[in-house]
Amino acid sequence: MTGFETFMLDAANRAAAAAARTVADASGVPFAPLVVIGPPGSGKTELLRAIAARVRESHPGAMVELLTMDALAGRYRSALLVARTDSFRGELFGADLVLLDDFERLVQHPDCQGFVSDLLDARRAAGREVVLTLSIAPDRLTGLDARLVRRLAEGTVVSLSLPGPEGRLAILRRRLGETPDALPDPVVRAVADAVFPSMRDYTGALARLVAFQEASALPLSAADALMLIGAPGVHPAVAPAAESPDADEFGSFLSEVEASLSEQVDRWRRRVGEAVLRWGGEGLATRRLDALLSEDSPVDPEPVLAAFEADALEMQGLARQAAELAPDLAGAQVFRDPDQLVAARALVGQARHRSAPLSAPLPQYRWEDIAEGPTTRLPMLAARDIVAEPGRRYSPLVIVGLSGTGKTHLLHGLGNALAGRGVAPAACLGAHAFAAEVGALADAEALAAWRLRYRWVGALLIDDIHLLAGSPRSQEELQLLVGELLEGGRQMVFTSTLPLEELPGIDHRLLDRLQGGLVVELPAPDREVRLAVVKRLLGGTSAAQDAALADYLASRPADSVRAVQGIVQRVLSEAAAQGVIPSPALAREVLEAIDLGPARAARKSGAARASGILSPGMGLVRSMEKMIADWPGVADRLIGELR
Amino acid sequence: MPLVNFTTREITCKLVYYGAGRCGKTTNLLYIHGRVPEQRRGNMVSLATQSDRTLFFDFLPLELGTISGFTTRFQLYTVPGQVYYNATRRLVLQGADGVVFVVDSQARRFDDNMESFQNLQENLLDQGVDIRTLPLVLQYNKQDLPPDLIFAPPELDDALNFRGVPSLPADALHGTGVFETLKALSALVLQRLAVRAPGS
Numbered sequence: 021m022t023g024f025e026t027f028m029l030d031a032a033n034r035a036a037a038a039a040a041r042t043v044a045d046a047s048g049v050p051f052a053p054l055v056v057i058g059p060p061g062s063g064k065t066e067l068l069r070a071i072a073a074r075v076r077e078s079h080p081g082a083m084v085e086l087l088t089m090d091a092l093a094g095r096y097r098s099a100l101l102v103a104r105t106d107s108f109r110g111e112l113f114g115a116d117l118v119l120l121d122d123f124e125r126l127v128q129h130p131d132c133q134g135f136v137s138d139l140l141d142a143r144r145a146a147g148r149e150v151v152l153t154l155s156i157a158p159d160r161l162t163g164l165d166a167r168l169v170r171r172l173a174e175g176t177v178v179s180l181s182l183p184g185p186e187g188r189l190a191i192l193r194r195r196l197g198e199t200p201d202a203l204p205d206p207v208v209r210a211v212a213d214a215v216f217p218s219m220r221d222y223t224g225a226l227a228r229l230v231a232f233q234e235a236s237a238l239p240l241s242a243a244d245a246l247m248l249i250g251a252p253g254v255h256p257a258v259a260p261a262a263e264s265p266d267a268d269e270f271g272s273f274l275s276e277v278e279a280s281l282s283e284q285v286d287r288w289r290r291r292v293g294e295a296v297l298r299w300g301g302e303g304l305a306t307r308r309l310d311a312l313l314s315e316d317s318p319v320d321p322e323p324v325l326a327a328f329e330a331d332a333l334e335m336q337g338l339a340r341q342a343a344e345l346a347p348d349l350a351g352a353q354v355f356r357d358p359d360q361l362v363a364a365r366a367l368v369g370q371a372r373h374r375s376a377p378l379s380a381p382l383p384q385y386r387w388e389d390i391a392e393g394p395t396t397r398l399p400m401l402a403a404r405d406i407v408a409e410p411g412r413r414y415s416p417l418v419i420v421g422l423s424g425t426g427k428t429h430l431l432h433g434l435g436n437a438l439a440g441r442g443v444a445p446a447a448c449l450g451a452h453a454f455a456a457e458v459g460a461l462a463d464a465e466a467l468a469a470w471r472l473r474y475r476w477v478g479a480l481l482i483d484d485i486h487l488l489a490g491s492p493r494s495q496e497e498l499q500l501l502v503g504e505l506l507e508g509g510r511q512m513v514f515t516s517t518l519p520l521e522e523l524p525g526i527d528h529r530l531l532d533r534l535q536g537g538l539v540v541e542l543p544a545p546d547r548e549v550r551l552a553v554v555k556r557l558l559g560g561t562s563a564a565q566d567a568a569l570a571d572y573l574a575s576r577p578a579d580s581v582r583a584v585q586g587i588v589q590r591v592l593s594e595a596a597a598q599g600v601i602p603s604p605a606l607a608r609e610v611l612e613a614i615d616l617g618p619a620r621a622a623r624k625s626g627a628a629r630a631s632g633i634l635s636p637g638m639g640l641v642r643s644m645e646k647m648i649a650d651w652p653g654v655a656d657r658l659i660g661e662l663r
Numbered sequence: 664m665p666l667v668n669f670t671t672r673e674i675t676c677k678l679v680y681y682g683a684g685r686c687g688k689t690t691n692l693l694y695i696h697g698r699v700p701e702q703r704r705g706n707m708v709s710l711a712t713q714s715d716r717t718l719f720f721d722f723l724p725l726e727l728g729t730i731s732g733f734t735t736r737f738q739l740y741t742v743p744g745q746v747y748y749n750a751t752r753r754l755v756l757q758g759a760d761g762v763v764f765v766v767d768s769q770a771r772r773f774d775d776n777m778e779s780f781q782n783l784q785e786n787l788l789d790q791g792v793d794i795r796t797l798p799l800v801l802q803y804n805k806q807d808l809p810p811d812l813i814f815a816p817p818e819l820d821d822a823l824n825f826r827g828v829p830s831l832p833a834d835a836l837h838g839t840g841v842f843e844t845l846k847a848l849s850a851l852v853l854q855r856l857a858v859r860a861p862g863s
Contacts (some may be wrong), residue, residue, distance in 0.1 A: 136793040
């Protein structure tokens with residue numbers, strides 16, 4: 021005998037049992053919801069279990085949720101605590117069947133009423149059934165949200181009363197389950213015929229008798245059993261089912277007002293929900309709004325929403341500032357939580373300190389413009405490695421070279437290349453400027469702020485490190501800074517006109533740190549470098565395409581890039597002055613005249629002599645001018661011969 | 664404007680039945696009073712003259728219970744229709760969330776209706792309320808009378824309802840259209856729910 025048949029034994033319960041079976045078999049239009057009203061102990065829970073069992077039997081994979089309202093409230097609060105309400109909501113909203121027992125207990129859990137109301141609405145909209153049990157009519161429940169009362173009234177109400185003797189007998193026999201002989205049948209029947217206020221009393225009595233029988237050698241008689249359980253006589257008349265709510269004019273009016281009001285008042289939930297979606301979608305934590313949503317009764321969301329929006333917008337502004345000031349802070353967790361505004365402000369304050377004006381690489385020293393020749397291959401190789409992997413290969417890199425060899429260009433070009441690769445901020449400054457900054461730090465606070473600025477640089481590039489000689493405080497700060505940046509894996513590049521071991525007046529500890537990196541020499545520009553420099557300087561002039569001119573200029577003796585620049589500038593200036601296009605002939609005229617001038621003067625004084633062939637002009641024959649040797653003056657020769 | 668007070672969890676709406684003398688305002692309230700369960704209604708206060716005309720006003724409080732967590736109250740008022748009680752009418756009209764203008768459909772009362780309607784507009788204007796912004800419903804009462812004595816709703820619409828507000832035929836004495844009118848006005852009023860922040 022199935023659970024439903026047990027209930028079918030009582031005429032009064034047949035409607036409830038039939039409705040329950042319809043739900044279990046999903047053979048009808050959803051009752052949405054089916055409300056089972058019956059006094060305590062009338063078998064409501066039993067009916068729900070029967071529905072669940074039948075569904076699981078016919079559809080083994082079906083998800084059936086059978087919950088008391090206390091259990092539901094507990095799970096709901098647990099889900100709230102671990103911020104998994106969506107998951108819990110999904111479980112209940114998506115279950116094949118939801119069975120809610122002791123629905124009247126919901127008045128004890130006002131914080132869950134909104135959730136349950138949403139649950140009923142959602143399942144109704146989805147055509148999914150909910151069956152719930154009540155011990156009193158919904159409209160007699162005080163403390164139940166009117167929206168819920170209305171939802172219940174919209175469903176189908178069936179009543180359940182305490183089963184009659186036959187029904188009770190069937191239930192008790194089913195309770196005995198697999199051990200039907202645990203009690204003599206007359207005893208079971210006697211219990212079923214006894215008078216108790218609720219079905220629970222019958223099953224309790226049955227359990228007591230089973231326990232007694234197990235401990236007793238003699239089989240129980242019906243009379244003994246009744247005496248043991250202290251059962252009185254005949255069962256009183258079954259209480260009538262709860263009456264359905266009347267539909268009157270006022271009720272209809274009230275229903276409309278409730279619907280309208282619920283719609284209006286519940287807008288706050290939508291407002292908050294929309295805000296949660298919006299800010300959550302923008303990657304911000306919405307704990308404050310989530311808490312608002314979990315409020316049991318409506319609250320005015322506007323002040324909270326306005327405050328949250330203000331905080332969220334400020335937080336987004338702070339995040340942007342932080343990203344600009346210190347890219348390493350971009351995406352920091354603190355900037356995703358408007359509740360951590362104070363911490364975020366402090367972080368941005370720090371970022372502002374550390375990022376405030378740092379000298380950047382000069383833009384005119386472009387990485388692409390750096391000329392490379394056989395003699396500069398090593399420093400350029402190191403520079404390219406640094407650009408590829410900042411802070412990982414050679415840090416610090418120390419470029420040693422005479423004045424004018426292009427150290428500054430290489431330093432700034434490297435700085436620009438690093439900045440182009442996202443290494444930020446790249447602090448690039450001369451040693452004089454560095455020493456001046458340190459010298460200007462008046463107090464400990466200023467020193468701390470200054471240190472903070474430099475501690476967070478992406479790369480530090482200092483030109484002419486030899487100029488720190490005589491500035492012990494700057495050296496000390498630089499030494500500390502180098503240590504910190506090394507620990508942080510930041511890239512450092514320094515230039516010096518003298519080899520490190522020859523630097524006078526530099527603290528050996530600083531020198532040790534610098535020598536710990538890579539020291540490369542940038543020699544005087546070779547011909548390839550000179551040609552590249554000449555071509556770059558001629559670019560954009562009317563002689564940009566004159567290969568002969570470029571070749572000639574690059575062949576001129578020059579021990580530095582700066583000298584090459586001077587040569588080119590002289591030719592361009594003369595061409596501009598004469599109003600002609602720069603040419604090899606003009607270049608020879610300008611440069612060799614300059615050379616010959618002093619040579620002739622030297623000949624007059626007997627100090628030096630130059631040899632070479634002057635070009636007849638128009639660049640047909642190239643000058644083969646070459647210094648072979650210094651020819652000693654007459655006096656020197658005489659002295660030499662005498663010796 | 665009806666207020667949702669989140670501090671006290673209360674919603675209170677004041678609805679005023681307005682119209683010419685003897686048009687059926689009090690009858691509306693009496694009918695409603697008779698249909699409201701006892702626990703839902705307060706005592707209907709009616710201050711009437713010896714000739715059963717409303718001297719001051721009728722007041723019927725309705726407790727609608729807890730809706731969405733709010734204790735919801737509707738307060739229904741009528742104004743004295745007689746011309747010489749305008750001061751009382753103004754007083755009652757103060758703070759109204761919505762107005763039912765009850766029209767006596769009898770042809771012979773047409774001018775009284777028009778005069779009362781103009782009076783309503785003037786009184787609202789005196790209080791700085793534009794009638795176009797106030798929830799308003801027209802109730803064409805006494806439609807149960809012989810057709811040759813009354814104007815039909817379309818005719819009354821032509822004459823009075825130039826703003827196109829909801830209008831309903833009614834027989835307040837027997838209840839026809841009474842709750843429909845109340846529902847129509849309630850719907851309009853509740854659409855304008857304003858939220859008052861705590862402490863404001």
